[in-house]
Amino acid sequence: MTDQIAPDFERFHRENPHVYDLFDRFARRLVASGETGFGAKALWERLRWEVRVETRSSEKVRLNNNYTALYARLWMERNPEHAGFFRTRQRQSSTANSVRLGPDAEEDLLSVYLDCLPEYARAAARPLSSGA
Secondary structure (H helix, E strand, C coil): CCCCCHHHHHHHHHHHHHHHHHHHHHHHHHHHHCCCCEEEEHHHHHHHHHHHCCCCCCCCCCCHHHHHHHHHHHHHHHCCCHCCECCCHHHHCCHHHCCCCCCCCCHHEEEEEEEHHHHHHHHHCCCCCCCC
C-alpha cells in the first residue's frame, strides 16, 4: 500500500488487532449463513457498534471509514477462497489517473485525443483559437 492512507492504516491495524479479528469473525458468519457477497460498509458499521457498545471497553477505538475497503481487501487476500465477497473499487492511488497533471496537461491530453480521431474528424474537434 503506497498511498497516504496506508501508513495510518498499517499503524492502526498493528495497534488494534482485535478490529481485524472482529471483521474476520463477522465476515465468516456471513459466509456461513449462505451469503455470497456483502457490503463491507455494513459490516464496518456492525464492527463500530461492537467496539463501542458491546465490548464496553474503557479504551475508545475510533474506526476510520477510510479503512473499510482496506480491511475488506485484507480479508479477501487472507481468504482467497472468498475473493470478491466484498465488492471493492480500484484504489485511486493505484491508477494513472491519480497522478497530478502538469500545467500543459490539457493540451497534451487534447493532442492524444486528436491523434486517435480519423483525419476528417480532427478539424471539427480542434478548439477555436482565442482570436476567432
